Amino acid sequence: MHIPDSFLPIPQAVVYWLIALVFIALALRWVRKEMSEEKVPLVAVLAAGVFALQAFNIPVMMGTSGHLLGGALVAIVLGSPFAAVFVLSLVLIVQGVLFGDGGLTTMGANIINMGVIGGFVGYYGYYGLLSLTKSRFASAAGAAWLACIIPALAAALELTAAGTFPLVPGLIGMGIYHALIGVVEAAITAVVLGLIVSARPDILERVEGAPT
Amino acid sequence: MISTRVLIAAGIALALVVGIGAVFFASSDPDGLDSTALVTQGQKELTQPANPGAAVDGAALPGTFEYSAPFAEYTLGGSKLADAGLMAAGTLLALIAVLGIGRGLKAFNRSRSS
Known part of the structure; x- marks a missing residue:
């Protein structure tokens, strides 16, 4: 779901960059003030994992493939949506600058979609579903699915405003394909969460005890 | 419960396996x-x-x-083995970027509060 440079006119891309910069500044403040120092290596490993998983496209039917976005996973494991903004911003910078996966002018929009919307929907979706289902893995899977499809619909609206996609076909295409890709997102998020919980249950217990 | 050091090492290894695996097994569908x-x-x-x-x-x-990225499409345009090395480098670069900036911000915070 990396929007390339050619899909957004520069004036609109600048607006998305300015919005993204506000959230990047808040995320850097969260790292500086809220995140504990011993979590820094764990955050870095999650970034490496998100980078690798975003390159691994899996077929999802209808001649389409998809990959993990990672916003929900990072926000849930680290206990803050700003963790997702921090990690996804840096991953998207590496991908965009070195590998051409997502544009430079459109990086602000990509950070908003995958980092900000993905992170906030994933984080608050997780705690909302957790209060309803009482199941950590079902909640993580549900939140991850939402954190895939809602950013996709946001991207469709951005591309409609840009004149790249017509509104209804854009929403239908992005919605249907990312509803399928969201199943991959949900499965990977639940599996990775399961691995972390089985290896180090204290990591999630600490963040669940004090949601921010 | 495994130690943090083992968790980090296992996480890095898993990320590298997935990243390198993407070169060989990722779908080419859009x-x-x-x-x-x-x-x-x-x-x-x-x-x-x-x-x-x-x-x-x-x-x-x-x-x-x-913008023309130096390694567009995650490839060097040669062998799959070279692309696997590129993916491994990219995975480690993401790790180092977050580690460096995270550590730098925490150090900055410490210096301001002392």
């Missing part, structure tokens, strides 16, 4: 955004694979910017 672009450009039916030779027309919008 992703959701590209599939939608192909549908809206008449090169793909919504529920069908893209037409043979279909490619997203990226030059459709005036007033956009184009």
Whole structure:
């Protein structure tokens, strides 16, 4: 779901960059003030994992493939949506600058979609579903699915405003394909969460005890 | 319960396996955004694979910017082995970037509070 440079006119891309910069500044403040120092290596490993998983496209039917976005996973494991903004911003910078996966002018929009919307929907979706289902893995899977499809619909609206996609076909295409890709997102998020919980249950217990 | 050191090492190893595996096993089908672009450009039916030779027309919008990344499409244009090395480097670069900036910000915070 990396929007390339050619899909957004520069004036609109600048607006998305300015919005993204506000959230990047808040995320850097969260790292500086809220995140504990011993979590820094764990955050870095999650970034490496998100980078690798975003390159691994899996077929999802209808001649389409998809990959993990990672916003929900990072926000849930680290206990803050700003963790997702921090990690996804840096991953998207590496991908965009070195590998051409997502544009430079459109990086602000990509950070908003995958980092900000993905992170906030994933984080608050997780705690909302957790209060309803009482199941950590079902909640993580549900939140991850939402954190895939809602950013996709946001991207469709951005591309409609840009004149790249017509509104209804854009929403239908992005919605249907990312509803399928969201199943991959949900499965990977639940599996990775399961691995972390089985290896180090204290990591999630600490963040669940004090949601921010 | 495993130690933090082992967890970190296992996480890095897993990320490298996935990243290198992507070179050999990732699907070449268009992703959701590209599939939608192909549908809206008449090169793909919504529920069908893209037409043979279909490619997203990226030059459709005036007033956009184009940047040529040094390793576009995650490839060096040679062997798969070289691309695997590139993916491993990219994975480690993401790790180092977050580690460096995270540590730098925490050090900055310590120096301001002392």
